[in-house]
Amino acid sequence: MKLVVLAGTQGSGKTSVLLHVIKVLVRDGNKPAVVKVDCLWTDDDQRFDRLNIPVRVGLARDMCPDHFTIYNTEEMLKWAEAEGADVLLNETAGLCLRCAPYPDKCLAICVIDVTTGPNTPLKVGPLLTTADIVVMTKGDIVSQAEREVFRERVLDVNPDCMVVEANGLTGKGASEIAELIEAGMNVCDNIVLRHTPPLAICSLCTGETRIARKHHMGVLRQMDGFTEYRGE
Protein backbone atom coordinates (compact mmCIF):
# COMPACT_ATOMS: atom_id res chain seq x y z
CA MET A 1 0.00 0.00 0.00
CA LYS A 2 1.24 3.46 -0.93
CA LEU A 3 0.18 6.54 1.02
CA VAL A 4 -0.10 9.94 -0.62
CA VAL A 5 -0.88 12.96 1.55
CA LEU A 6 -2.06 15.93 -0.47
CA ALA A 7 -2.29 19.25 1.35
CA GLY A 8 -2.59 22.89 0.42
CA THR A 9 -4.35 26.15 1.04
CA GLN A 10 -8.08 26.64 0.43
CA GLY A 11 -9.09 26.98 -3.21
CA SER A 12 -5.62 26.11 -4.51
CA GLY A 13 -7.05 23.36 -6.70
CA LYS A 14 -6.18 20.22 -4.68
CA THR A 15 -9.34 18.36 -5.61
CA SER A 16 -9.29 19.36 -9.30
CA VAL A 17 -5.67 18.28 -9.71
CA LEU A 18 -6.30 15.06 -7.79
CA LEU A 19 -9.27 14.14 -10.02
CA HIS A 20 -7.00 14.29 -13.08
CA VAL A 21 -4.26 12.32 -11.30
CA ILE A 22 -6.76 9.59 -10.34
CA LYS A 23 -7.83 9.19 -13.99
CA VAL A 24 -4.19 8.59 -14.98
CA LEU A 25 -3.60 6.19 -12.06
CA VAL A 26 -6.69 4.14 -12.99
CA ARG A 27 -5.70 4.15 -16.67
CA ASP A 28 -2.28 2.74 -15.68
CA GLY A 29 -3.92 -0.15 -13.77
CA ASN A 30 -3.55 1.17 -10.19
CA LYS A 31 -6.32 0.89 -7.61
CA PRO A 32 -6.57 4.23 -5.81
CA ALA A 33 -8.90 5.03 -2.89
CA VAL A 34 -9.54 8.56 -1.61
CA VAL A 35 -10.14 10.02 1.82
CA LYS A 36 -11.11 13.67 1.81
CA VAL A 37 -10.69 15.47 5.13
CA ASP A 38 -12.38 18.82 5.49
CA CYS A 39 -13.29 21.03 8.43
CA LEU A 40 -17.02 21.70 8.35
CA TRP A 41 -18.53 20.72 5.01
CA THR A 42 -17.61 19.20 1.68
CA ASP A 43 -19.30 17.83 -1.41
CA ASP A 44 -16.06 16.77 -3.04
CA ASP A 45 -16.97 13.12 -2.38
CA GLN A 46 -19.54 13.45 -5.18
CA ARG A 47 -16.83 14.62 -7.58
CA PHE A 48 -14.64 11.64 -6.63
CA ASP A 49 -17.63 9.25 -6.75
CA ARG A 50 -18.03 9.82 -10.48
CA LEU A 51 -14.65 8.15 -11.01
CA ASN A 52 -15.99 4.88 -9.54
CA ILE A 53 -13.30 4.48 -6.90
CA PRO A 54 -13.70 3.96 -3.12
CA VAL A 55 -14.28 7.36 -1.45
CA ARG A 56 -14.60 8.35 2.19
CA VAL A 57 -15.11 11.72 3.84
CA GLY A 58 -13.86 12.84 7.25
CA LEU A 59 -15.07 16.07 8.84
CA ALA A 60 -12.78 17.33 11.60
CA ARG A 61 -15.47 19.64 13.09
CA ASP A 62 -14.21 20.80 16.51
CA MET A 63 -10.87 19.09 16.16
CA CYS A 64 -7.83 20.55 14.40
CA PRO A 65 -7.99 19.12 10.85
CA ASP A 66 -4.31 18.15 10.78
CA HIS A 67 -4.59 16.38 14.13
CA PHE A 68 -7.80 14.71 12.90
CA THR A 69 -5.98 13.44 9.79
CA ILE A 70 -3.01 12.17 11.77
CA TYR A 71 -5.21 10.54 14.43
CA ASN A 72 -7.22 8.69 11.77
CA THR A 73 -4.42 7.65 9.41
CA GLU A 74 -4.29 4.05 10.70
CA GLU A 75 -8.02 3.64 10.23
CA MET A 76 -7.88 5.13 6.72
CA LEU A 77 -5.14 2.70 5.69
CA LYS A 78 -7.13 -0.27 7.05
CA TRP A 79 -10.20 0.89 5.18
CA ALA A 80 -8.30 1.31 1.90
CA GLU A 81 -6.79 -2.16 2.33
CA ALA A 82 -10.27 -3.65 2.87
CA GLU A 83 -11.48 -1.88 -0.28
CA GLY A 84 -8.74 -3.62 -2.28
CA ALA A 85 -6.85 -0.40 -2.99
CA ASP A 86 -3.08 -0.19 -3.53
CA VAL A 87 -2.78 3.63 -3.23
CA LEU A 88 -4.46 5.71 -0.52
CA LEU A 89 -4.84 9.33 -1.56
CA ASN A 90 -5.47 11.46 1.49
CA GLU A 91 -6.55 15.01 0.73
CA THR A 92 -6.46 17.22 3.80
CA ALA A 93 -7.56 20.73 4.66
CA GLY A 94 -4.56 21.91 6.65
CA LEU A 95 -5.40 25.30 8.06
CA CYS A 96 -3.05 27.07 10.44
CA LEU A 97 0.11 26.56 8.33
CA ARG A 98 2.06 25.77 11.47
CA CYS A 99 1.52 22.01 11.16
CA ALA A 100 2.15 19.66 8.30
CA PRO A 101 0.21 16.40 8.22
CA TYR A 102 2.92 14.42 6.38
CA PRO A 103 4.19 11.09 7.78
CA ASP A 104 7.76 10.10 6.90
CA LYS A 105 6.90 7.06 4.75
CA CYS A 106 4.46 8.71 2.36
CA LEU A 107 4.56 10.87 -0.73
CA ALA A 108 3.86 14.38 0.53
CA ILE A 109 2.33 16.72 -2.03
CA CYS A 110 1.73 20.41 -1.40
CA VAL A 111 -0.59 22.22 -3.82
CA ILE A 112 -0.07 25.96 -4.04
CA ASP A 113 -1.79 28.66 -6.10
CA VAL A 114 0.60 30.83 -8.14
CA THR A 115 -1.83 33.76 -8.27
CA THR A 116 -1.35 34.32 -4.51
CA GLY A 117 2.01 35.91 -5.36
CA PRO A 118 5.70 35.04 -4.91
CA ASN A 119 5.74 35.86 -1.18
CA THR A 120 3.32 33.01 -0.45
CA PRO A 121 5.98 30.25 -0.38
CA LEU A 122 7.62 32.15 2.51
CA LYS A 123 4.35 32.19 4.46
CA VAL A 124 3.17 28.60 4.10
CA GLY A 125 5.73 26.95 6.38
CA PRO A 126 6.18 23.17 6.90
CA LEU A 127 3.22 22.36 4.67
CA LEU A 128 5.50 23.46 1.82
CA THR A 129 9.00 23.07 3.22
CA THR A 130 8.64 19.37 4.14
CA ALA A 131 6.77 18.28 0.97
CA ASP A 132 8.31 15.93 -1.62
CA ILE A 133 6.38 17.44 -4.50
CA VAL A 134 5.18 21.01 -4.80
CA VAL A 135 2.38 21.43 -7.33
CA MET A 136 1.97 24.98 -8.70
CA THR A 137 -1.56 25.64 -9.96
CA LYS A 138 -3.30 28.43 -11.94
CA GLY A 139 -0.11 29.25 -13.83
CA ASP A 140 -2.17 30.10 -16.91
CA ILE A 141 -3.41 33.25 -15.16
CA VAL A 142 0.04 34.82 -14.75
CA SER A 143 3.01 35.48 -17.05
CA GLN A 144 5.81 32.99 -17.56
CA ALA A 145 8.17 35.30 -15.64
CA GLU A 146 5.85 35.21 -12.62
CA ARG A 147 5.69 31.41 -12.73
CA GLU A 148 9.48 31.22 -12.83
CA VAL A 149 9.90 33.68 -9.95
CA PHE A 150 7.35 31.70 -7.93
CA ARG A 151 9.21 28.46 -8.66
CA GLU A 152 12.48 30.07 -7.51
CA ARG A 153 10.84 31.11 -4.22
CA VAL A 154 9.53 27.56 -3.69
CA LEU A 155 13.05 26.17 -4.24
CA ASP A 156 14.46 28.80 -1.84
CA VAL A 157 12.44 27.30 1.03
CA ASN A 158 12.42 23.65 -0.15
CA PRO A 159 15.51 23.05 -2.34
CA ASP A 160 15.04 19.28 -2.65
CA CYS A 161 11.42 19.16 -3.78
CA MET A 162 10.16 18.36 -7.26
CA VAL A 163 8.17 21.28 -8.67
CA VAL A 164 5.30 20.34 -10.98
CA GLU A 165 3.24 22.92 -12.85
CA ALA A 166 -0.32 21.66 -13.01
CA ASN A 167 -3.68 22.92 -14.21
CA GLY A 168 -6.87 21.63 -12.61
CA LEU A 169 -8.93 22.63 -15.64
CA THR A 170 -6.88 21.05 -18.44
CA GLY A 171 -5.19 18.24 -16.51
CA LYS A 172 -1.70 19.55 -17.25
CA GLY A 173 0.84 17.97 -14.88
CA ALA A 174 -1.42 15.04 -13.89
CA SER A 175 0.61 12.35 -15.65
CA GLU A 176 3.83 13.67 -14.10
CA ILE A 177 2.32 13.48 -10.60
CA ALA A 178 0.89 10.01 -11.27
CA GLU A 179 4.33 8.81 -12.38
CA LEU A 180 5.89 10.07 -9.15
CA ILE A 181 3.17 8.34 -7.11
CA GLU A 182 3.76 5.04 -8.94
CA ALA A 183 7.50 5.31 -8.23
CA GLY A 184 6.91 6.13 -4.53
CA MET A 185 7.66 3.88 -1.54
CA ASN A 186 5.22 1.66 0.33
CA VAL A 187 3.89 2.69 3.72
CA CYS A 188 4.96 0.64 6.78
CA ASP A 189 4.14 0.37 10.50
CA ASN A 190 5.42 2.95 13.01
CA ILE A 191 5.31 5.91 10.68
CA VAL A 192 6.20 9.23 12.32
CA LEU A 193 5.51 12.85 11.47
CA ARG A 194 8.12 14.76 9.48
CA HIS A 195 7.54 17.96 11.36
CA THR A 196 7.12 18.65 15.08
CA PRO A 197 3.63 20.00 15.79
CA PRO A 198 3.16 23.32 17.68
CA LEU A 199 3.96 23.50 21.39
CA ALA A 200 0.45 24.05 22.54
CA ILE A 201 -2.37 22.76 24.54
CA CYS A 202 -4.66 25.61 23.82
CA SER A 203 -7.30 26.88 26.19
CA LEU A 204 -9.41 27.91 23.19
CA CYS A 205 -9.41 24.26 22.08
CA THR A 206 -10.92 23.34 25.43
CA GLY A 207 -13.73 25.85 25.10
CA GLU A 208 -12.47 29.10 26.65
CA THR A 209 -14.29 32.12 25.16
CA ARG A 210 -13.14 34.98 27.42
CA ILE A 211 -10.61 37.25 25.76
CA ALA A 212 -8.88 38.76 28.83
CA ARG A 213 -5.31 37.49 29.04
CA LYS A 214 -5.63 36.09 32.59
CA HIS A 215 -7.97 33.33 31.37
CA HIS A 216 -5.52 31.83 28.88
CA MET A 217 -3.35 28.79 29.51
CA GLY A 218 -0.76 26.81 27.59
CA VAL A 219 2.39 27.86 25.74
CA LEU A 220 1.56 31.48 24.93
CA ARG A 221 3.39 34.01 22.82
CA GLN A 222 3.11 37.80 23.08
CA MET A 223 3.30 40.33 20.23
CA ASP A 224 6.93 41.14 21.14
CA GLY A 225 7.86 37.46 20.83
CA PHE A 226 8.03 36.67 24.58
CA THR A 227 6.88 33.06 25.01
CA GLU A 228 5.91 31.46 28.32
CA TYR A 229 4.04 28.52 29.75
CA ARG A 230 1.04 29.45 31.89
CA GLY A 231 -0.93 26.85 33.71
CA GLU A 232 -0.66 24.18 36.34
Place this chain on the structure above:
Amino acid sequence: MNKKPILTILGGVDKDGVPEPIRSVEVSPGEILGIVGPTGSGKSTLIADIEQLAQGDTATGRTILIDGVKPDACTRVDPRKKLVSQLSQNMHFLADMNVEDFLQMHARSRGKAECLSEKVIELANTLTGEPIAPHCPLTVLSGGQSRSLMTADIAVISDSPVVLIDEIENAGIKKQEALELLAGEGKIVIVVTHDPMLALMAARRIVIRNGAMTNIITTSANEQHVCNKIVEVDNWLMSLRETIRRGDIVEDMA
Protein backbone atom coordinates in the same frame (compact mmCIF):
# COMPACT_ATOMS: atom_id res chain seq x y z
CA MET B 1 21.60 32.05 -25.75
CA ASN B 2 21.47 28.27 -26.14
CA LYS B 3 22.18 26.57 -29.45
CA LYS B 4 19.48 27.03 -32.06
CA PRO B 5 17.24 23.98 -32.26
CA ILE B 6 14.72 22.78 -34.84
CA LEU B 7 11.23 22.42 -33.41
CA THR B 8 8.81 19.73 -34.58
CA ILE B 9 5.10 19.65 -33.74
CA LEU B 10 3.56 16.19 -34.17
CA GLY B 11 -0.23 16.27 -34.62
CA GLY B 12 -2.68 14.98 -32.01
CA VAL B 13 -6.46 15.11 -31.93
CA ASP B 14 -9.11 17.84 -32.28
CA LYS B 15 -11.76 18.75 -29.67
CA ASP B 16 -13.81 15.66 -30.62
CA GLY B 17 -10.86 13.29 -30.37
CA VAL B 18 -10.49 12.96 -34.16
CA PRO B 19 -6.87 12.97 -35.43
CA GLU B 20 -5.98 16.44 -36.79
CA PRO B 21 -5.24 16.71 -40.54
CA ILE B 22 -1.73 18.20 -40.16
CA ARG B 23 0.44 15.42 -38.71
CA SER B 24 3.80 17.19 -38.54
CA VAL B 25 5.16 20.74 -38.70
CA GLU B 26 8.90 21.47 -38.66
CA VAL B 27 10.06 24.97 -37.72
CA SER B 28 13.64 26.11 -38.37
CA PRO B 29 15.73 28.74 -36.53
CA GLY B 30 14.97 32.27 -37.74
CA GLU B 31 11.43 31.44 -38.89
CA ILE B 32 8.36 33.43 -37.86
CA LEU B 33 5.33 31.12 -37.78
CA GLY B 34 1.79 32.45 -37.45
CA ILE B 35 -1.16 30.69 -35.80
CA VAL B 36 -4.58 31.86 -36.99
CA GLY B 37 -8.19 30.76 -36.53
CA PRO B 38 -11.48 31.84 -34.92
CA THR B 39 -11.61 32.71 -31.20
CA GLY B 40 -11.92 29.60 -29.07
CA SER B 41 -10.61 27.38 -31.89
CA GLY B 42 -7.58 26.24 -29.88
CA LYS B 43 -4.74 28.60 -30.85
CA SER B 44 -3.66 29.23 -27.25
CA THR B 45 -3.86 25.50 -26.56
CA LEU B 46 -1.30 24.87 -29.31
CA ILE B 47 0.94 27.54 -27.76
CA ALA B 48 0.54 25.85 -24.36
CA ASP B 49 1.53 22.48 -25.88
CA ILE B 50 4.72 24.02 -27.23
CA GLU B 51 5.49 25.90 -23.99
CA GLN B 52 5.38 22.73 -21.90
CA LEU B 53 7.00 20.60 -24.66
CA ALA B 54 3.98 18.25 -24.61
CA GLN B 55 4.75 14.54 -24.89
CA GLY B 56 1.31 13.16 -25.69
CA ASP B 57 0.36 14.00 -22.08
CA THR B 58 -1.90 17.02 -22.71
CA ALA B 59 -5.55 17.10 -23.80
CA THR B 60 -4.56 17.38 -27.49
CA GLY B 61 -2.17 14.42 -27.45
CA ARG B 62 0.42 16.43 -29.41
CA THR B 63 4.15 15.74 -29.16
CA ILE B 64 6.87 18.38 -29.44
CA LEU B 65 10.35 17.31 -30.54
CA ILE B 66 13.61 19.27 -30.28
CA ASP B 67 16.06 18.48 -33.08
CA GLY B 68 13.94 15.43 -33.87
CA VAL B 69 14.09 13.86 -30.40
CA LYS B 70 12.06 13.97 -27.17
CA PRO B 71 13.45 16.56 -24.73
CA ASP B 72 14.50 15.28 -21.28
CA ALA B 73 12.48 16.14 -18.15
CA CYS B 74 14.99 18.78 -17.03
CA THR B 75 14.62 20.79 -20.23
CA ARG B 76 10.87 20.78 -19.68
CA VAL B 77 10.85 22.28 -16.19
CA ASP B 78 14.12 23.98 -15.22
CA PRO B 79 14.00 27.68 -16.23
CA ARG B 80 17.80 27.68 -16.59
CA LYS B 81 17.52 25.17 -19.41
CA LYS B 82 14.21 26.27 -20.86
CA LEU B 83 14.14 26.52 -24.64
CA VAL B 84 10.87 28.39 -24.76
CA SER B 85 9.85 31.81 -23.54
CA GLN B 86 6.27 32.93 -23.73
CA LEU B 87 4.44 36.23 -23.92
CA SER B 88 0.95 35.18 -22.88
CA GLN B 89 -2.38 36.99 -23.15
CA ASN B 90 -2.09 38.14 -19.53
CA MET B 91 -2.00 41.91 -19.35
CA HIS B 92 -1.29 42.36 -15.66
CA PHE B 93 1.10 41.20 -12.97
CA LEU B 94 -0.32 39.78 -9.74
CA ALA B 95 2.93 39.59 -7.77
CA ASP B 96 3.19 41.85 -4.71
CA MET B 97 6.74 43.03 -5.50
CA ASN B 98 8.32 46.08 -7.08
CA VAL B 99 9.61 46.06 -10.66
CA GLU B 100 13.31 45.90 -9.80
CA ASP B 101 13.08 43.13 -7.17
CA PHE B 102 10.90 41.07 -9.47
CA LEU B 103 13.25 41.37 -12.44
CA GLN B 104 16.29 40.58 -10.29
CA MET B 105 14.59 37.46 -8.96
CA HIS B 106 13.55 36.42 -12.46
CA ALA B 107 17.15 36.85 -13.66
CA ARG B 108 18.27 34.65 -10.76
CA SER B 109 15.70 31.95 -11.65
CA ARG B 110 17.10 31.89 -15.19
CA GLY B 111 20.71 31.81 -13.95
CA LYS B 112 21.44 35.32 -15.26
CA ALA B 113 23.07 38.42 -13.71
CA GLU B 114 20.71 40.48 -11.55
CA CYS B 115 21.96 43.76 -13.06
CA LEU B 116 20.06 42.89 -16.27
CA SER B 117 16.99 44.42 -14.60
CA GLU B 118 18.17 47.93 -15.56
CA LYS B 119 18.42 46.93 -19.22
CA VAL B 120 14.92 45.42 -19.15
CA ILE B 121 13.37 48.60 -17.76
CA GLU B 122 15.25 50.77 -20.24
CA LEU B 123 14.07 48.62 -23.16
CA ALA B 124 10.48 48.43 -21.88
CA ASN B 125 10.36 52.21 -21.75
CA THR B 126 11.10 52.39 -25.50
CA LEU B 127 7.92 50.39 -26.19
CA THR B 128 5.41 52.21 -24.02
CA GLY B 129 4.06 55.70 -23.45
CA GLU B 130 4.44 56.27 -19.71
CA PRO B 131 7.87 55.35 -18.30
CA ILE B 132 8.22 52.55 -15.73
CA ALA B 133 10.24 53.29 -12.57
CA PRO B 134 12.32 50.55 -10.85
CA HIS B 135 10.65 51.06 -7.44
CA CYS B 136 7.11 50.95 -8.88
CA PRO B 137 4.90 48.08 -7.56
CA LEU B 138 4.16 45.60 -10.38
CA THR B 139 0.44 45.57 -9.66
CA VAL B 140 -0.10 49.27 -10.41
CA LEU B 141 1.44 49.15 -13.92
CA SER B 142 -1.02 49.83 -16.76
CA GLY B 143 -1.82 47.14 -19.34
CA GLY B 144 0.58 48.69 -21.86
CA GLN B 145 3.34 49.08 -19.26
CA SER B 146 2.96 45.48 -18.06
CA ARG B 147 2.98 44.18 -21.59
CA SER B 148 6.09 46.13 -22.59
CA LEU B 149 7.86 45.01 -19.42
CA MET B 150 6.96 41.37 -20.17
CA THR B 151 8.24 41.82 -23.73
CA ALA B 152 11.56 43.37 -22.64
CA ASP B 153 11.93 40.71 -19.93
CA ILE B 154 11.64 37.97 -22.58
CA ALA B 155 14.13 39.69 -24.89
CA VAL B 156 16.76 40.29 -22.19
CA ILE B 157 16.34 37.79 -19.34
CA SER B 158 14.58 34.76 -20.84
CA ASP B 159 16.44 34.98 -24.15
CA SER B 160 15.35 31.47 -25.20
CA PRO B 161 15.73 30.17 -28.78
CA VAL B 162 11.96 29.74 -29.12
CA VAL B 163 9.56 32.63 -28.41
CA LEU B 164 5.80 32.23 -28.21
CA ILE B 165 3.58 35.29 -28.52
CA ASP B 166 -0.14 35.27 -27.84
CA GLU B 167 -2.11 38.23 -29.25
CA ILE B 168 0.40 41.07 -29.08
CA GLU B 169 -1.99 43.39 -30.98
CA ASN B 170 -4.26 44.00 -27.99
CA ALA B 171 -1.42 45.29 -25.88
CA GLY B 172 -1.33 49.05 -26.54
CA ILE B 173 2.38 48.90 -27.42
CA LYS B 174 4.36 49.30 -30.63
CA LYS B 175 3.64 45.85 -32.03
CA GLN B 176 6.03 45.77 -34.96
CA GLU B 177 8.95 46.97 -32.82
CA ALA B 178 7.99 44.47 -30.12
CA LEU B 179 7.95 41.63 -32.65
CA GLU B 180 11.36 42.62 -34.06
CA LEU B 181 12.77 42.87 -30.54
CA LEU B 182 11.49 39.40 -29.63
CA ALA B 183 12.52 37.79 -32.91
CA GLY B 184 16.17 38.60 -32.19
CA GLU B 185 18.79 36.74 -34.15
CA GLY B 186 17.98 33.25 -35.37
CA LYS B 187 15.10 32.71 -32.95
CA ILE B 188 11.99 30.73 -33.77
CA VAL B 189 9.02 33.03 -33.21
CA ILE B 190 5.51 31.59 -33.06
CA VAL B 191 2.80 34.22 -32.95
CA VAL B 192 -0.93 33.75 -32.35
CA THR B 193 -2.71 36.60 -34.06
CA HIS B 194 -5.86 38.04 -35.64
CA ASP B 195 -3.83 41.00 -36.92
CA PRO B 196 -3.32 40.97 -40.73
CA MET B 197 0.08 42.68 -40.51
CA LEU B 198 1.54 40.25 -37.95
CA ALA B 199 -0.01 37.23 -39.72
CA LEU B 200 1.54 38.25 -43.04
CA MET B 201 4.93 39.08 -41.47
CA ALA B 202 5.14 35.34 -40.75
CA ALA B 203 6.68 33.10 -43.42
CA ARG B 204 3.97 30.49 -42.85
CA ARG B 205 0.78 30.30 -40.83
CA ILE B 206 -1.03 27.35 -39.30
CA VAL B 207 -4.83 27.43 -39.51
CA ILE B 208 -6.65 26.09 -36.43
CA ARG B 209 -10.26 24.94 -36.38
CA ASN B 210 -12.11 22.99 -33.67
CA GLY B 211 -8.84 22.35 -31.84
CA ALA B 212 -7.07 20.92 -34.91
CA MET B 213 -4.26 22.14 -37.19
CA THR B 214 -6.20 21.99 -40.48
CA ASN B 215 -3.85 23.75 -42.93
CA ILE B 216 -0.45 25.43 -43.36
CA ILE B 217 -0.32 28.44 -45.67
CA THR B 218 2.97 29.83 -47.01
CA THR B 219 2.86 33.63 -47.32
CA SER B 220 2.81 34.40 -51.06
CA ALA B 221 4.68 37.25 -52.84
CA ASN B 222 1.33 38.97 -53.27
CA GLU B 223 0.59 38.67 -49.55
CA GLN B 224 4.01 40.11 -48.74
CA HIS B 225 3.17 43.06 -50.98
CA VAL B 226 -0.12 43.53 -49.10
CA CYS B 227 1.83 43.30 -45.83
CA ASN B 228 4.12 46.17 -46.89
CA LYS B 229 1.06 48.31 -47.56
CA ILE B 230 -0.42 47.47 -44.16
CA VAL B 231 2.86 48.51 -42.53
CA GLU B 232 2.55 51.93 -44.22
CA VAL B 233 -1.06 52.33 -43.07
CA ASP B 234 -0.12 51.15 -39.59
CA ASN B 235 2.74 53.66 -39.33
CA TRP B 236 0.34 56.42 -40.40
CA LEU B 237 -2.21 55.36 -37.77
CA MET B 238 0.53 55.30 -35.14
CA SER B 239 1.67 58.83 -35.99
CA LEU B 240 -1.96 60.01 -35.78
CA ARG B 241 -2.30 58.32 -32.40
CA GLU B 242 0.86 60.07 -31.19
CA THR B 243 -0.42 63.43 -32.44
CA ILE B 244 -3.67 62.98 -30.54
CA ARG B 245 -1.88 61.76 -27.41
CA ARG B 246 0.31 64.88 -27.43
CA GLY B 247 -2.84 66.99 -27.54
CA ASP B 248 -1.99 68.41 -30.99
CA ILE B 249 -4.35 69.09 -33.91
CA VAL B 250 -4.45 66.60 -36.83
CA GLU B 251 -3.52 68.50 -40.01
CA ASP B 252 -3.71 66.83 -43.44
CA MET B 253 -3.73 63.34 -44.91
CA ALA B 254 -0.11 62.19 -45.02
